[in-house]
Amino acid sequence: MLEQARRRPELDIGWILGDLESVSREREFDFVVMTGHAFQALLGDDELRAALGAARAALTDGGQFGFETRDPLTRASESWATETPVEVAAGAAASMRMTRQVRSVDGEIVVFASTFDIPVGSAPRHSDSTLRFPGADRPDVFLAGAGPAVAEGYGDGAGGPPGEGGPEIIAVARRTPA
Known part of the structure; x- marks a missing residue:
């Protein structure tokens, strides 16, 4: 994925492969993304909270965190x-x-x-x-505990509304100033 993204020099984006929990990144990024349904690979509540907390810590004030999970419905x-x-x-x-x-x-x-x-x-x-496969309300619950507030939500890659039969829960959360 990163190889493909780096082929787009017209985008002014620095792509970094890494694990936010293993390196301290404090307020460095305007956008953090978790792709490929990786959210679902975080099996325990503590593991999920730690990942979301690390994403929040890495975001600048107003920075965004995007992820997707399959809609359990x-x-x-x-x-x-x-x-x-x-x-x-x-x-x-x-x-x-x-x-x-x-x-x-x-x-x-x-x-x-x-x-x-x-x-x-x-x-x-x-x-x-x-x-x-967390319940449909669970991403919001975990995000609320970690700090970023959901700013936008979608039910599919075309921007359809969540919870209306779309296959995904796509969330974009924003870090609010401390």
Whole structure:
């Protein structure tokens, strides 16, 4: 992702790969983003609070923090319990086939396995994952405890309203002055 972003020299943005919890960044950034549903990989409340607190500390006053999580109301993981592969065209050169199988569900925690054929017909690759599907109100609750206040919310990448059947909860929170 960073390699792609750095190919856009017309953007006046400094891209940094890093973990805010492992390095102290105090009021350095105007915008911090957590992508790829990484919010869902924070499985425990303490881990989530620490990550959100680190994001807040890194923001300048008025700085923004953006992230997305799957909307739990769409119950996306229920469709993962199928053996039917999903095929994704990856341009003229290749395509990909993926299957997911849910191993267990314990409250908000979903453990699943994915199998990828990239390109289709090649030796499959396997990945085991665990994600948290917090309730629709939980991101706001955790953000309120960490300090940034939600300024904008969307239900999909096109800017649709949250909670109306969109697959995502996309939040942009703003650090208010101390």
